[in-house]
Amino acid sequence: MWPLFALVLGLLVGSFLNVVIGRLPKGESILFPPSHCPQCGHRLGPLDLIPLLSYLFLRGRCRYCGKPIPLRYPLVEGLTGGLFLLAAFFYPPSLEAFLVFAFLAFLVALAFIDLDTYELPDGLTYGLLGLGLLFAYALAFPLPFPEALDGALMAAGGLGLVAGYGGLFLRRFREGKAEVPVGPHQVHMAALLGLLLGPGVGMALAFLSWALSARTKRPVVLPDRLTLPLLPLALFLTPFLGLSPLEALKGSLLAAGGLALAGGLYWAFRPLPEGEEEEEPVAMGYGDVKLLGALGAWLGAYSFLALFLGVFAGAFLGLLLRQRKLPFGPYLALGGVVAFFFGEALWRAYLAWLGL
Ligand SMILES: [Zn+2]
Incomplete structure (x- = not known):
């Protein structure tokens, strides 16, 4: 029945x-x-x-x-x-x-x-994120709250950084316009500082940059051409700085995700002064970042499997349908469903295939 x-x-x-x-x-x-x-x-x-x-x-x-x-x-x-x-x-x-x-x-x-x-739509991505975090907190389902929160932040931070590097390559390493008061620049800054100083301090300094940008109405933030190239270098140097590379990477993604999701929330629901035109934030649109962040709250670390499956399905179907402009959301959603039900089984099968 x-x-x-x-x-x-x-x-x-x-x-x-x-x-x-x-x-x-x-x-x-x-x-x-x-x-x-x-x-x-x-x-x-x-x-x-x-x-x-x-x-x-x-x-x-x-x-x-x-x-x-x-x-x-x-x-x-x-x-x-x-x-x-x-x-x-x-x-x-x-x-x-x-x-x-x-x-x-x-x-x-x-x-x-x-x-x-x-x-x-922000109402749906943040709705899904909020629902995941709320029930993680209340029922420890589908994940215990710390795992759901880490999952959401790391997934959003990870895809936010991918978007950052994508933008840097597309602009041929020229500095993009920094959004005031908050934009991808703070996300990239949080990633670098989170890697070196831990997620708490990294996030705090990036939020400070947000506050200063809001106060002065101009971007007070480290430039992308500094933060993005330094990030892999700093990760490479972590053992020499006495840091665990894995912990440092986690701190970096947590801090970046915090800024990506909080910044996205600001742009989605900021109060508009009377008579002011609605202007779309260019890069902080971040729809896929927010969706993957929401999936992170439900999937934890398996959100990265969802991303992998989404990229794979998107590339495959993109070639098959020969479409130029493909929305990524449907593939992320598909990857999310597969990872939710079969993530653990797929992961075990993969480890077995590797002989582990
Ligand atoms: Zn009819």
Whole structure:
């Protein structure tokens, strides 16, 4: 009965996610107006809203105007149903199982919104992050809180640094514009200082730079062409400085992640003064960084497996579909789902393959 329940719940949630995916990026209300045909605008009755079945019985056409219903709708419903069914095989009926359902629902919504708009809404990425940390704190599920927090920070810090080096190479080692009061410059600075001085001091100094930038309204921060090249050098030198390379790297990623997630939170929810135009932060957009950070709260160290799988799937499908511009969110979400359910098994299989 439990797998069947999970499947039906997943289909219903998938139907709701279709509404979220369609309306959230436009800033429309999720609840009003009630569902209507996207073609003719006719309000849909209960018989038109049965997940999958309505689509099949109506043969993919609107009952009122006869125009085709996008295949996307039954696809999202079926996918969500299938994912909930998968979760039901891993988790018995419990509060934990419902948390996993929520995790999966967030990822489906994020993946399809990114496909449509090339954006990952902050409400969803930070929502997923907050939910993961909250339940880690309250229930030690899916991870004990310290592991969830470390996972979120290190995952966000890791991908934030990848983005930093990517930017440096794209600009051919020219200094990029520093964002005021906070931007990737503080993330890179926190990474270097966190490596040398530990995550606490590294973060504190980077937050100090944020505060000074806010006060003076100009960037008070170490330049990228200093911090980014020095970081691998400092890591290489850690044994000579009496530091453990692994601990130093962890400190670096923790500090960078702290700044990436806090800075992203600032840009996402900062209060806008009256009459001021909304200006998008260029680099602090950081959608994928925030998504991987959120995955870190649920996956811990396995978030790096999610990243690896996401890059792998993205490169593979990118070659297959020959698409130039690919949103990365769907692949990260896919990697996250695989790592969540099969991460440990994959890791064991890999170690066995290495002969360890
Ligand atoms: Zn219609």
